[in-house]
Amino acid sequence: MGDGLKGKNAVVTGAGRGIGREIALALGREGANVLVNDLGASITGTEAAATPADEVVAEIKKMGVSAAANYESVTDFDAAERIIKACVDNFGRIDILVNVAGILRDRMLFNMSEEEWDAVIAVHLKGTFNTTRHASRLMREQKWGRIINTTSDAWRGTVGHANYGAAKGGIVSFSYAVAREMGRYGVTCNVICPIAATRMTLSDEVKEGFKKRLDAGLVTKERYDEIMSIPPPEFVPPVAVYLASDHAVDINGAVLGCGGGRVALYSEPVEIRGIYKDHQKDGPWTMDELKDLVPKTLLTGYVNPAPVQTEGAKT
Amino acid sequence: MGDRLRGKSAVVTGAGRGIGREIALALAREGANVVVNDLGSATPEGGELSHSAADEAVAEIKKLGVGALANYDNVADFTAAEGMVRACVEGFGGIDILVNNAGIRRHRFIVDMTEEDWDVVIGTHLKGAFNLCRHAVPLMKEHKYGRIINITSRQWLRAEGMANYAAAKGGIVSLTYGLAFELGQYGITCNAVAPLALTRGLRFSLPRFKKVFEDGLITREHYERLVNQAGPEFVPPIVVYLASEYGAGVNGRVFHAEGGKVSLFSVSEEQRAIYKDHAKDGPWSLDELIALMPKTLLAE
Numbered sequence: 001m002g003d004g005l006k007g008k009n010a011v012v013t014g015a016g017r018g019i020g021r022e023i024a025l026a027l028g029r030e031g032a033n034v035l036v037n038d039l040g041a042s043i044t045g046t047e048a049a050a051t052p053a054d055e056v057v058a059e060i061k062k063m064g065v066s067a068a069a070n071y072e073s074v075t076d077f078d079a080a081e082r083i084i085k086a087c088v089d090n091f092g093r094i095d096i097l098v099n100v101a102g103i104l105r106d107r108m109l110f111n112m113s114e115e116e117w118d119a120v121i122a123v124h125l126k127g128t129f130n131t132t133r134h135a136s137r138l139m140r141e142q143k144w145g146r147i148i149n150t151t152s153d154a155w156r157g158t159v160g161h162a163n164y165g166a167a168k169g170g171i172v173s174f175s176y177a178v179a180r181e182m183g184r185y186g187v188t189c190n191v192i193c194p195i196a197a198t199r200m201t202l203s204d205e206v207k208e209g210f211k212k213r214l215d216a217g218l219v220t221k222e223r224y225d226e227i228m229s230i231p232p233p234e235f236v237p238p239v240a241v242y243l244a245s246d247h248a249v250d251i252n253g254a255v256l257g258c259g260g261g262r263v264a265l266y267s268e269p270v271e272i273r274g275i276y277k278d279h280q281k282d283g284p285w286t287m288d289e290l291k292d293l294v295p296k297t298l299l300t301g302y303v304n305p306a307p308v309q310t311e312g313a314k315t
Numbered sequence: 316m317g318d319r320l321r322g323k324s325a326v327v328t329g330a331g332r333g334i335g336r337e338i339a340l341a342l343a344r345e346g347a348n349v350v351v352n353d354l355g356s357a358t359p360e361g362g363e364l365s366h367s368a369a370d371e372a373v374a375e376i377k378k379l380g381v382g383a384l385a386n387y388d389n390v391a392d393f394t395a396a397e398g399m400v401r402a403c404v405e406g407f408g409g410i411d412i413l414v415n416n417a418g419i420r421r422h423r424f425i426v427d428m429t430e431e432d433w434d435v436v437i438g439t440h441l442k443g444a445f446n447l448c449r450h451a452v453p454l455m456k457e458h459k460y461g462r463i464i465n466i467t468s469r470q471w472l473r474a475e476g477m478a479n480y481a482a483a484k485g486g487i488v489s490l491t492y493g494l495a496f497e498l499g500q501y502g503i504t505c506n507a508v509a510p511l512a513l514t515r516g517l518r519f520s521l522p523r524f525k526k527v528f529e530d531g532l533i534t535r536e537h538y539e540r541l542v543n544q545a546g547p548e549f550v551p552p553i554v555v556y557l558a559s560e561y562g563a564g565v566n567g568r569v570f571h572a573e574g575g576k577v578s579l580f581s582v583s584e585e586q587r588a589i590y591k592d593h594a595k596d597g598p599w600s601l602d603e604l605i606a607l608m609p610k611t612l613l614a615e
């Protein structure tokens with residue numbers, strides 16, 4: 001037990017299971033009181049049950065700090081206000097907000113239904129906005145606050161869940177914006193990008209799929225072992241706890257990778273190369289100019305990450 | 316007049332005015348037929364709708380000797396988006412190029428942002444881009460050819476008082492990365508362009524940017540750059556390039572276009588990391604991170 005967060009009050013969304021649960025427990029272990037929000041849903045967001053939140057609350061209380069449960073959906077703007085209010089009503093104020101709640105509806109874009117898009121954007125992206133919006137007013141008033149949002153490596157592009165990637169990219173950019181707006185009030189907003197084996201990321205179904213691909217020679221043994229040895233979620237929290245503490249006062253608008261024994265800082269995209277012309281004198285770029293210049297300037301060294309598959313090529 | 320896009324058909328959303336209109340005209344100048352989608356909102360925040368913006372752009376494109384059709388529907392509507400793609404296919408025989416440009420602004424600080432401010436901005440930019448992609452991609456996949464260009468904004472990285480817009484534009488960038496990975500194998504490319512131009516949207520936001528500047532959130536240099544911005548007619552060249560045969564090998568990248576400048580953005584990458592043997596020594600402790608972080612990940 002530590003006291004790095006003694007007297008602080010936190011809301012953790014999606015804290016009934018997996019990464020959210022581990023973060024809630026870790027905050028409790030450092031002395032914070034925790035409002036545990038969880039719908040108790042399956043990973044696709046259906047079949048709600050209250051029990052996961054209650055179990056986490058019971059476990060946190062054993063640490064000698066306060067905990068309370070909330071079972072509402074972060075997708076509802078007014079419910080999000082009640083989640084924040086529950087923290088204030090139970091513990092006196094809100095100091096720390098950790099947005100973890102999320103669902104998956106994996107599908108290739110050309111097969112994705114409107115509902116699959118909407119559900120994923122609503123929980124991750126709107127959910128993050130909803131709680132942040134309500135907490136930001138209170139944090140501005142008290143001139144202290146820590147907002148920690150959760151993204152995923154899918155933010156940098158992966159195959160099979162464009163909805164999830166878009167939501168996670170939206171969360172990163174939203175967090176950059178909130179960081180810039182709220183910093184002067186003593187409120188920081190950062191993003192964690194965890195890697196952990198949870199029921200969402202490494203389900204039995206996913207494991208079985210990888211086993212089949214290994215047996216069929218579609219993945220190397222090395223890659224298979226790497227996937228199967230993804231560390232469990234209890235290694236994600238340290239960086240979140242650190243960001244929530246007084247020591248992280250000057251870290252704002254950062255994306256930090258975490259999981260296992262790794263903590264990493266991600267760079268922000270920057271303009272790496274540019275071409276210029278005097279547009280006022282010589283007008284806009286022409287196609288002839290660009291077709292000659294772009295490949296040997298902007299795109300020097302560029303490798304197409306997904307080249308076209310030629311007829312008969314092996315996958 | 317060029318002929319680099321002769322016989323190609325394009326849908327450009329939000330093409331009645333500003334950057335979208337300039338892109339639609341530039342595609343047509345290279346020979347493409349264009350569906351001009353525009354809701355015709357009275358202001359960059361929404362308001363009364365009118366057909367005149369889309370109709371005028373269509374009339375101008377037709378003068379170039381190519382086909383043009385107007386569509387006045389809302390990209391935020393999944394079914395309406397299907398109609399835009401269908402209009403292109405029925406009018407011109409297929410869809411080769413999709414430019415997701417339609418946008419709306421609700422410039423508010425996070426503490427004052429309403430649910431509606433959030434929903435309408437995410438709905439138009441992010442869901443709008445998804446909607447059009449979702450309906451265009453199966454057709455492009457079938458023809459093993461497609462060019463998707465999503466319009467994002469530098470606000471994706473440096474938002475000043477518009478977290479909804481930033482989130483939408485960041486979502487669009489990540490959607491672009493994901494679709495590039497998914498669709499490259501089918502001969503479809505997906506890239507993003509972040510333009511900066513003195514449009515009615517920027518003009519509308521200038522008073523807000525002035526306040527943001529006075530509050531010390533942006534530098535004078537940054538503010539003056541916004542005020543003295545070049546017009547939207549300088550944005551299209553890189554979009555037309557990406558839409559052409561020359562753009563075939565370019566996939567999953569974000570470009571910036573502003574006046575006489577075109578540049579390429581890097582992708583976020585792991586910059587620095589610290590490691591411990593977690594299996595042996597357990598998770599990082601708070602004390603370890605307090606001691607290590609400032610002199611490793613966060614060192615100057």
